Amino acid sequence: MQEKGNGKLFAVLGVGFLLLIIACYIGWKVSHGDATGSDSAAGKGGSEILSNAPVLRVFGTNKPGVAAEIPPGLRPTRLPEWREKMDDILTAEGVSEEKKAEQLAAMIPGQPPEVQNEAAREMSLILSDTNYMPAAKLLLSPGTPTNVFNQLFQEFVIRGNGLKLPLFLDLAQTKDHFYRENAKEVLKTYLKQDYGDRWDLWQTGVNNYLDMTQNGIRASTFAPKPQP
Secondary structure: OHHHHHHHHHHHHHHHHHHHHHHHHHHHHHHHHHHHHHHHHHHHHHHHHHHHOOOEEOOOOOOEEOOOOOOHHHOOOOOOHHHHHHHHHHHOOOOOHHHHHHHHHHOOOOOOHHHHHHHHHHHHHHOOHHHOHHHHHHHHOOOOOHHHHHHHHHHHOOOOHHHHHHHHHHHHHOOOOOOHHHHHHHHHHHHOOOOOOOHHHHHHHHHHHHHHHOOOOOOOOOOOOOOO
16 A cells, blocks of 8 residues: 555656646747747848938037937027017127117117117116216107007116106107106106296206215207207
């Protein structure tokens, strides 16, 4: 009985060992076949795949490389002609800020409001209180488009009184200017006086106000002088 039990045990162990060998062999064949197939594909079609891959230039370099297409929002676009001209004026070397402002002002007539407003805005940015004449001419001219006047005016009103009050006085004296009465009201607020049409008294009042407040720039008219 003991011999029969041992025989069955050896038989079971032998069958298990045989199954283990078969499983290992099958696993080896499968893994070897996959590797061979992959190598074969790379050998036969790999060069074809690589040769057909999209090769793009890496942005900012001359080196070729595989890269995704540049999104539309990042693609360089050409600036409008008026913007390029404006940038050329602003970046010109050896040209005074006042001269640049005059060139910007020359771009305004006949242009769309977008261009006019941008030219006026750039003028306001580059002009100081002491070289404000190009902007002052536009503010004082009755023919200046309203949008240009407003663009200049919103920056002008935060300037120093030494620039503002003389120009308000000139606006109040400029015939047919739509802002004439408003300018006189501004002067009344500052001087606490109403001199009517006595422009000499308005001028004296402005001078005295600036002297008392020690505002720096003495009053000087921006209005065109009458021709003899």
